[in-house]
Amino acid sequence: MAELTIAGVDKSYGHGEQRKQVLEQIDLTLGDNEFVSLVGASGCGKSTLLTLVAGLQTFDGGDILVDGKPIDGPGLDRGVVFQSYTLLPWKSVRANVEFALLAAGNDSASARRIADEHLALVGLSQVANAWPNQLSGGMKQRVAIARALSYKPRILLMDEPFGALDAMTRHQMQLLLTRVWESHRLTVLFVTHDVEEAVYLSDRIVALGANPGHVKAIFDVDLPRPRDETIMESAAFTALKRHVLDTIREDMPALPAF
Amino acid sequence: MPQSSTSSPRRGTSSPWFSLQQPLSRRRFWGVAIAVFAALLVLWWVATACGLVPKIFMPTPLAVIERLAAMVANGTLLSDIGVSLLRIALAFLASTMMAVAIGVLAGTYGIWRAVIEPLVDFVRYMPVVAFVPLTILWVGTDEFQKLLVIWIGTFFQQVLMIMDAARRVPQDYIGLGRTLGMSNLAIVRRIVLPGALPDIWDATRICLGWAWTWLVLAELVAANSGMGYRIVVSQRYFQTDTIIGYILVLGLLGLLTDQIMRLVERRLFRYRQGA
Ligand SMILES: Nc1ncnc2c1ncn2[C@@H]1O[C@H](COP(=O)(O)OP(=O)(O)O)[C@@H](O)[C@H]1O
Ligand SMILES: [Mg+2]
Numbered sequence: 467m468a469e470l471t472i473a474g475v476d477k478s479y480g481h482g483e484q485r486k487q488v489l490e491q492i493d494l495t496l497g498d499n500e501f502v503s504l505v506g507a508s509g510c511g512k513s514t515l516l517t518l519v520a521g522l523q524t525f526d527g528g529d530i531l532v533d534g535k536p537i538d539g540p541g542l543d544r545g546v547v548f549q550s551y552t553l554l555p556w557k558s559v560r561a562n563v564e565f566a567l568l569a570a571g572n573d574s575a576s577a578r579r580i581a582d583e584h585l586a587l588v589g590l591s592q593v594a595n596a597w598p599n600q601l602s603g604g605m606k607q608r609v610a611i612a613r614a615l616s617y618k619p620r621i622l623l624m625d626e627p628f629g630a631l632d633a634m635t636r637h638q639m640q641l642l643l644t645r646v647w648e649s650h651r652l653t654v655l656f657v658t659h660d661v662e663e664a665v666y667l668s669d670r671i672v673a674l675g676a677n678p679g680h681v682k683a684i685f686d687v688d689l690p691r692p693r694d695e696t697i698m699e700s701a702a703f704t705a706l707k708r709h710v711l712d713t714i715r716e717d718m719p720a721l722p723a724f
Numbered sequence: 725m726p727q728s729s730t731s732s733p734r735r736g737t738s739s740p741w742f743s744l745q746q747p748l749s750r751r752r753f754w755g756v757a758i759a760v761f762a763a764l765l766v767l768w769w770v771a772t773a774c775g776l777v778p779k780i781f782m783p784t785p786l787a788v789i790e791r792l793a794a795m796v797a798n799g800t801l802l803s804d805i806g807v808s809l810l811r812i813a814l815a816f817l818a819s820t821m822m823a824v825a826i827g828v829l830a831g832t833y834g835i836w837r838a839v840i841e842p843l844v845d846f847v848r849y850m851p852v853v854a855f856v857p858l859t860i861l862w863v864g865t866d867e868f869q870k871l872l873v874i875w876i877g878t879f880f881q882q883v884l885m886i887m888d889a890a891r892r893v894p895q896d897y898i899g900l901g902r903t904l905g906m907s908n909l910a911i912v913r914r915i916v917l918p919g920a921l922p923d924i925w926d927a928t929r930i931c932l933g934w935a936w937t938w939l940v941l942a943e944l945v946a947a948n949s950g951m952g953y954r955i956v957v958s959q960r961y962f963q964t965d966t967i968i969g970y971i972l973v974l975g976l977l978g979l980l981t982d983q984i985m986r987l988v989e990r991r992l993f994r995y996r997q998g999a
Contacts, residue, residue: 520903521902521903522899522902522903539902540902540903540904540905541905542904542905544903545903546899546900546903548896548899548900550894550896552894552896552897552899552900554897554900554915554918554919555995555996556918556919556921556993556995557995565904565914566904569901569904569905569906569910570904570905597994597995598995599995599996599997617904
């Protein structure tokens with residue numbers, strides 16, 4: 467739904483002696499409705515880049531633009547899903563989604579209607595009145611996705627949203643996200659350390675190198691859509707996965723030989 | 725082999741005194757708790773009834789009960805409780821309102837924390853008792869002085885605990901508010917405050933327990949009404965039965981308010997009892 471441009475972005479943390487360059491000259495453009503994954507070794511700056519795009523932190527140089535307009539702090543044009551589910555525990559599942567809709571300026575009647583629609587979309591109508599504490603990790607993250615989609619951001623930012631889930635649930639969530647995205651279409655920037663997940667979900671994969679974080683390689687994922695699970699067994703899928711993995715591994719410290 | 729092939733886990737073999745984290749049934753817990761009280765009561769009764777301790781220092785349980793009953797009958801006890809309850813309620817309400825406002829502010833904004841935390845931390849370690857003469861010099865011995873003593877005793881503790889409660893609200897919740905474009909004020913009101921409320925409630929319950937001590941202190945020193953006042957008067961006439969009776973009643977009142985706070989807590993924060 468929108469184009470995201472990251473142009474020459476630099477980011478460092480700390481002052482003086484402690485100062486550490488975390489991102490250097492990041493250039494990246496996400497086309498309208500494009501699904502792009504960021505992969506890279508732990509600590510290379512993936513989360514930092516996502517936080518910058520979300521407008522939650524300032525950066526030292528460069529520009530971040532949505533449809534050609536520089537961002538000014540956080541905004542409802544960008545929805546964010548963090549790894550920690552960030553559901554407010556004192557609100558019911560439905561009220562958590564309504565919370566975002568009310569903040570976005572909806573009246574309570576339409577907030578309720580839209581919240582229920584989005585809970586249905588992620589298959590959680592049954593638990594609309596439950597407390598977040600009563601849900602499994604996968605269900606919580608589905609609520610968080612429903613909430614982030616509910617107010618119709620033009621760009622969805624996700625930071626390892628399935629990172630804390632077990633393999634089975636994770637897989638289900640990947641299917642769900644593909645289904646939702648293929649039917650809703652919006653621009654997505656998706657951070658993950660799981661290369662298979664990245665290949666399965668994305669149109670393009672950006673591999674970040676470390677120290678300081680930089681764009682190391684960009685891979686086009688030329689797999690047909692709609693995608694289902696069987697695609698993971700295709701030769702093209704496996705070859706690309708291997709290729710991306712090899713690129714990232716160059717950055718990882720070598721394991722001691724036995 | 726004495727054991728059957730479908731051997732169930734062995735039970736009742738480890739001593740409950742030396743087992744870690746072994747769940748104790750509710751019934752057993754209360755059984756033990758009540759037994760401890762009963763044992764102390766019997767000890768008290770035996771020690772006083774057979775003259776081990778002179779009655780003038782330590783009256784028998786029965787004498788205390790009779791004295792309390794007499795004071796209920798002539799209305800003294802209830803009016804003393806009424807006066808004291810009003811004082812603690814007013815002072816504690818003022819303390820809580822100020823502590824929530826200032827504590828949440830200091831827990832949320834770094835600059836306010838710098839203004840408040842070191843100062844309050846310092847004041848907190850000053851002995852409250854030492855302020856009592858000052859409060860008398862400042863505001864005299866009228867009603868306001870009692871409230872001031874209670875307030876000094878509770879506020880500085882409470883504000884720090886509430887500040888910590890606000891700081892413990894996960895940063896991600898605040899990040900959520902920001903990504904939704906909420907104003908700082910809206911984030912404080914709709915995310916930080918409700919997020920910190922269980923801990924604020926807990927801090928308040930604990931501080932309320934302490935407030936009873938400061939109440940009695942204020943009434944011991946310069947009052948002509950209230951439970952602490954009655955205790956001082958009784959000292960003059962060597963009425964140890966009244967003193968002990970009042971101490972027990974104060975303990976009960978403290979226990980009661982604590983239990984009420986816990987009850988409300990369970991209702992208010994039901995969302996925490998999830999799976
Ligand atoms: N708030 C912060 N203050 C200082 N250093 C930080 C902060 N956040 C992240 N870093 C550092 O920046 C680097 C990149 O972190 P991050 O973006 O979380 O990496 P990734 O998500 O790829 O694992 C790491 O070295 C991390 O220690
Ligand atoms: Mg990260």
